[in-house]
Amino acid sequence: MRALTRVVLFLGLGACSLLSAYIHRAPGAQPRQSGAGAGIAAEEAAHPSVFWNSATVYFLLTDRFLDGDSTNDHALGRAPDGALLRSFLGGDLKGVLRKIEEGYFDSLGVNVLWMTPFVEQIRGSTDEGTGKTYAYHGYWPRDWTAVDPALGTKDDLRALVDAAHRHHIRVLMDAVINHTGPVTPEDPQWPDDWVRTSPRCTYRSYVTTVDCTLVDNLPDVRTDRDAPVDLPPVLVEKWRREGRLDQERASLDAFFQRTGYPRAPRYYLIKWLTDWVRQFGFDGYRMDTAKHFEDGVGAALKREAELAFGDWRRAHPTQALDSLPFYMVGEAYGWDPSQGRQFSYGDSTVDFFAHGYDGLINFGFKRDAAGPPDSVFTRYSAALHTGALRGFALLNYVSSHDDGSPYDLDRKDPFGAGTRLLLAPGGAQIYYGDELARPLRVAGAQGDANLRSLMNWADLRFKDSTRQILLHWRKLGLFRRAHPAVGSGVHRTLQANPFIFSRTLLTDNIDDRVLVAMDQPKGAKSVPLFGVWPDGAALVDAYSGEIGTVSKGAVALNTPFDLVLLSQRPAVENDTVVVYVTNNYEIPMEVYVAGSGTDYRMGTVNPGIVSRFVLRWDVVGTNRQVEFVAQASGYGPRVRTGRVYVSPGDIVDFEISTQLIGSRAVVRP
Ligand SMILES: [Ca+2]
Ligand SMILES: [Ca+2]
DSSP states (O other), rough: OOHHHHHHHHEEESEEEEEEEEEEEOOSOOOOOOOOOOHHHHHHHHHHHHHHHOOOOEEEEEHHHSSOOOGGGGGGGGOOOSTTOSSSOOHHHHHHHHHHHTTTTTTGGEEEEEEEOOOOEEEOOOEESSSSEOOOOOOSEEEEEEEOOOOOOOOHHHHHHHHHHHHOOEEEEEEEESSSOOTTTTTTOOOOTTTTTOOBBOOSSSSSHHHSSTTTTOOOOOTTSSOOOOOOHHHHHHHHHOOOOHHHHHHHHHHHHHHHOSSHHHHHHHHHHHHHHHHHOOOEETTTTTGGOOOOHHHHHHHHHHHHHHHHHHHHHOOOSSSOOEEEEOOOOOOOGTTTEEEEEEEEOOOOGTOOEEEEEETHHHHTSSOOOOHOOOOOHHHTTTTTTTOOEEEEEEEOTTSSTTTTTOOOOHHHHHHHHSSSEEEEEEEGGGGGOSSOTTTTTTGGOOOOOOOHHHHHHHHHHHHHHHHHHHHHHHHHHHHHHHHEEEEEEEEEETEEEEEEESSSSSSEEEEEEEOOSEEEEEOOTTTOOTTTEEEEETTTTEEEBTTTEEEEEEEEEEEEEEEEEEOOOOTEEEEEEESSSOOOEEEEEEESSSEEEEEOOTTTTTTEEEEEEEEETTTEEEEEEHHHHHOOEEEEEEEEEOOOOEEEEEEEEEEEEOEEEEEEE
């Protein structure tokens, strides 16, 4: 039996609000068990595929996400005169940095960030039949050694990657090697020994997919040639103007001398792409258009990137997250796990996993997700654990920047989309705004511009319905992050209807298991556990924050939701106090604990989320009295609970509430 005491205090933030703190008296110390926190162990101790199949990747178009610096909005003289959603619209690296620092990605359980390419883009515009278009999307490179000034500076980029790493978020560089940007009056064509401008790909065979231009006016880099080439004049002139021509030439000389590679186009690009890894510490590449260049190109790039990543790690020992190797995930458009390892070009096949790729984007998930989850979860788990993809990773998505047929084009089911994506075996790619039901259709926009609207931050601010969607994605994302078993564990269907399944991840260092029950009755429910945990085990439902103890093979819960996300409630070290904070107020709150004097900042808690904090006993202080404090992020008075008595090993439930709850002691079984 654990006693809970509750302390309440009026919280003066406009609404009638209260803080309350409950304390579970945990008898004695217990051994470390799996549960929340196992995610970190997975990153350090297991096969890389364990991390990447449980990763939650946030993919954003930097230009469309958040404008953090209006001074760069019209850099390089690009006018805002493109067709609808086809000009640069102001988003930048500083905007992404701001959201990292605000904890937006943390609150979604995101542990990998993938931004569209940041290298300098063509200056002009072109029309591919969908209206006048600028290179806001980043896939029209002009200078692989510079940051596009519309997105920011190298300092901005460094600040972003460093901040992400401080938040334990890896950063993938979106790497383009197949083509330069289109030719425009301001962007001359690179010489013929660098690029081909015809024929156009017809996608009927290997040659008509690789040795050709993807579309008209998208010069295809001669990744097939070994003959030495000189720097393209456009770069020579640019670098001379910028005063770095000699430096860039010397750096290239050193690269070719060290590697012995011929001065062929692909090796210049490999040098330029890997420089970013060596200097900034990118954790991996997302390889653009992976099926449109020779498989040896990816393999050579990977080898150089691994060397570069090792160099960065040695130079930045305090910033390196762990020893997970450099990662490469490919965009082989059309691939899905049912194809196994052989990607078919029609007349031949390529095994990307044998050529440097650790994972591939899954272009079948949006279709598979529309079917019964039991079927898709079972098939993916089998492919990843016993099938062709064992040791490799999937990256699932429900919507993306190029996919005009996403899972839910009209955003009719943003809750179901989140449930399917974030509970599927394999890595999850959240496309910016999936979590806010950002529209994928915009009146007047043509083609892929529909998929690339400005992030709908205003909806988050003003619409409760949007906040409810985000809350759902956050709960699932945090569950996923805390439990690598969700994405990387072995799936087992325990009951077809209503659907109940478990995921179990067992490695040398990890014993993580979860059980998910869908379509449950709202209110009181008894969830059968099929022996996943023994009677007496203490469980927590991550969707509601409710706790329960296993009895007669089931757990009784009373939650207002039909989804249950169960795991074992982590044990408490005897020299710590674990605090679960539930923020039932409408806005993010900063939470502090005061032991003997100064307030110690625990962190930010987002609305509706149960956040777990482990406090070292020396923070609490020897007098065993603490006070919990909450403050709206950035403003408002601090509100305190009054003294609460705690002992080492206690679990405290600290609730920030808008409901008036009387002060009383509660005893829970
Ligand atoms: Ca800007
Ligand atoms: Ca090509």
